[in-house]
Amino acid sequence: xxxxxxxxxxxxxxxxxxxxxxxxxxxxxxxxxxxxxxxxxxxxxxxxxxxxxxxxxxxxxxxxxxxxxxxxxxxxxxxxxxxxxxxxxxxxxxxxxxxxxxxxxxxxxxxxxxxxxxxxxxxxxxxxxxxxxxxxxxxxxxxxxxxxxxxxxxxxxxxxxxxxxxxxxxxxxxx
Amino acid sequence: xxxxxxxxxxxxxxxxxxxxxxxxxxxxxxxxxxxxxxxxxxxxxxxxxxxxxxxxxxxxxxxxxxxxxxxxxxxxxxxxxxxxxxxxxxxxxxxxxxxxxxxxxxxxxxxxxxxxxxxxxxxxxxxxxxxxxxxxxxxxxxxxxxxxxxxxxxxxxxxxxxxxxxxxxxxxxxx
Amino acid sequence: xxxxxxxxxxxxxxxxxxxxxxxxxxxxxxxxxxxxxxxxxxxxxxxxxxxxxxxxxxxxxxxxxxxxxxxxxxxxxxxxxxxxxxxxxxxxxxxxxxxxxxxxxxxxxxxxxxxxxxxxxxxxxxxxxxxxxxxxxxxxxxxxxxxxxxxxxxxxxxxxxxxxxxxxxxxxxxx
Amino acid sequence: xxxxxxxxxxxxxxxxxxxxxxxxxxxxxxxxxxxxxxxxxxxxxxxxxxxxxxxxxxxxxxxxxxxxxxxxxxxxxxxxxxxxxxxxxxxxxxxxxxxxxxxxxxxxxxxxxxxxxxxxxxxxxxxxxxxxxxxxxxxxxxxxxxxxxxxxxxxxxxxxxxxxxxxxxxxxxxx
Numbered sequence: 001x002x003x004x005x006x007x008x009x010x011x012x013x014x015x016x017x018x019x020x021x022x023x024x025x026x027x028x029x030x031x032x033x034x035x036x037x038x039x040x041x042x043x044x045x046x047x048x049x050x051x052x053x054x055x056x057x058x059x060x061x062x063x064x065x066x067x068x069x070x071x072x073x074x075x076x077x078x079x080x081x082x083x084x085x086x087x088x089x090x091x092x093x094x095x096x097x098x099x100x101x102x103x104x105x106x107x108x109x110x111x112x113x114x115x116x117x118x119x120x121x122x123x124x125x126x127x128x129x130x131x132x133x134x135x136x137x138x139x140x141x142x143x144x145x146x147x148x149x150x151x152x153x154x155x156x157x158x159x160x161x162x163x164x165x166x167x168x169x170x171x172x173x174x175x
Numbered sequence: 176x177x178x179x180x181x182x183x184x185x186x187x188x189x190x191x192x193x194x195x196x197x198x199x200x201x202x203x204x205x206x207x208x209x210x211x212x213x214x215x216x217x218x219x220x221x222x223x224x225x226x227x228x229x230x231x232x233x234x235x236x237x238x239x240x241x242x243x244x245x246x247x248x249x250x251x252x253x254x255x256x257x258x259x260x261x262x263x264x265x266x267x268x269x270x271x272x273x274x275x276x277x278x279x280x281x282x283x284x285x286x287x288x289x290x291x292x293x294x295x296x297x298x299x300x301x302x303x304x305x306x307x308x309x310x311x312x313x314x315x316x317x318x319x320x321x322x323x324x325x326x327x328x329x330x331x332x333x334x335x336x337x338x339x340x341x342x343x344x345x346x347x348x349x350x
Numbered sequence: 351x352x353x354x355x356x357x358x359x360x361x362x363x364x365x366x367x368x369x370x371x372x373x374x375x376x377x378x379x380x381x382x383x384x385x386x387x388x389x390x391x392x393x394x395x396x397x398x399x400x401x402x403x404x405x406x407x408x409x410x411x412x413x414x415x416x417x418x419x420x421x422x423x424x425x426x427x428x429x430x431x432x433x434x435x436x437x438x439x440x441x442x443x444x445x446x447x448x449x450x451x452x453x454x455x456x457x458x459x460x461x462x463x464x465x466x467x468x469x470x471x472x473x474x475x476x477x478x479x480x481x482x483x484x485x486x487x488x489x490x491x492x493x494x495x496x497x498x499x500x501x502x503x504x505x506x507x508x509x510x511x512x513x514x515x516x517x518x519x520x521x522x523x524x525x
Numbered sequence: 526x527x528x529x530x531x532x533x534x535x536x537x538x539x540x541x542x543x544x545x546x547x548x549x550x551x552x553x554x555x556x557x558x559x560x561x562x563x564x565x566x567x568x569x570x571x572x573x574x575x576x577x578x579x580x581x582x583x584x585x586x587x588x589x590x591x592x593x594x595x596x597x598x599x600x601x602x603x604x605x606x607x608x609x610x611x612x613x614x615x616x617x618x619x620x621x622x623x624x625x626x627x628x629x630x631x632x633x634x635x636x637x638x639x640x641x642x643x644x645x646x647x648x649x650x651x652x653x654x655x656x657x658x659x660x661x662x663x664x665x666x667x668x669x670x671x672x673x674x675x676x677x678x679x680x681x682x683x684x685x686x687x688x689x690x691x692x693x694x695x696x697x698x699x700x
Binding site: 232279282283299300301302303305306307310311323324325 | 564627629632633649650651653654655656657660661673674675676
């Protein structure tokens, strides 16, 4: 791109940003793991972004990367909340990177930062996140087939999971 | 706005976002406190945003709010990393809200998420953040007059503080 | 007690401490909640102390207080890892108090500090702790009836729970 | 030792423990770093133990190990609050080990767990701890020569540092 084009892009971007600045974007956390769940996570990320929600994840690979990739594929916004001490460990689909330095302790921040939480696959770390999300009163939706645990709602498709999460988000935000 | 205008805005926004998606935005953390330092913090936030840096703060009042307000005044991007368990405690100039739930423990994440750190006023909490930033090797700049502590660089003006921070950021990012 | 008796007690205490100082005490975390589970938790705490294990808990009420109370009833040692910023919130059966200041984030420390974990009752916070314990490879035993979740072993009685936990501890400690 | 002697030791130990169970032990955190400060830290640890205070540290090497070693040399009690995920990284003078798993984030717990804090040497991590200790209102004493930072009291000798810390502890505990 020539410099003039960059400037024009930036102007468009800034005016677009300014026009939406007072709208609070809903944030939905997508948690889970397992390479076999990446396709479903990517669709969840894409659907969330198409509905205007910012996608929050733990910022690393598999489900976390797939959800962010899905969101970016349609121009959505992504936040990664990393366990380590440097942003270089984040996947490449993150717009904004939060470096916590507190290892697994960052799982609390991942779910607390979502107005709702969608679970795609996952194992023990995901269990900890579900426990925290329910403790904090966040709406949690498990995409079937998924972790068997009491508390969350269940959804049969990515579409349904996103629908339920967004409805729940409105309760969290009190709107 | 009519629905058609909203759609058009969104399209512009999306295409702008897509065009910049591969650019890694520099993130600079602005830390400190004290109502008497808000004016300087607001200028720091504004200057950072004008230079394309995302402004990261602890998300609450005084210096944190002022830095975010300054960034938003020119269409910049802001992230707030909150100590509590709900995003409602964040100030109203935050685009993206990270809810950590770990109280003062979030100070580590605030500075770790910056490729550089600018200090405006502040007291004991700020001291903890400076200690963490230096531990992690982040470039730290204290805007004069400011905390007397060994380690950080000093800057006489907001302009100089931003200049030094951005130069340091490039080292952190390895670019 | 007269001063001379206090001195004599202290001397006995010091010589006893010195004689055992090279023995690493096994630490077992007891987690869970629910007033209806206090009796079982107290027995678990007592049995652990009788077997020489230090009892680690989250330091607050219900199951946490009961487990510590049981341990102290037979002269055991107890550690409470508190979520808040002051030791005054700890129950009165704690020998040693760790004040974390990181709210629910302290759940990670509670289970990480156990060479094994025993679960008595509990709900969402306990779920988070189980998830973390399994993530870190700690042996986890759920006392029946208890949380239904995949991963932990199950025990029908406090005696069996303690037996399984102590056997698992030896693996964690590599002895 | 023969089994009978072990039993007798244990009986003595238990009765001694029971006799002191209602005394709340003062906890003092010793923070800092630098191999050149180990001798002074060891004396601080010893003096604290002789005065009946439990010594809390970050559980690793140098000043942390020396303070614990000093306390154990006179039969005192020590707690180590570790940054990693396993107790094996703790030094060998720890009676009780808290494994936090949150890296530098554990610095908050180290100072929050002290009714007072003594600083021996140290650098950036120590600065973070001093900042947190002052934020939480803990009395902080820097042993001269030491970090130059506003807020803490200064002591010229280990003896004076311990004296000042114990006096401050009584305020923290409200006794």
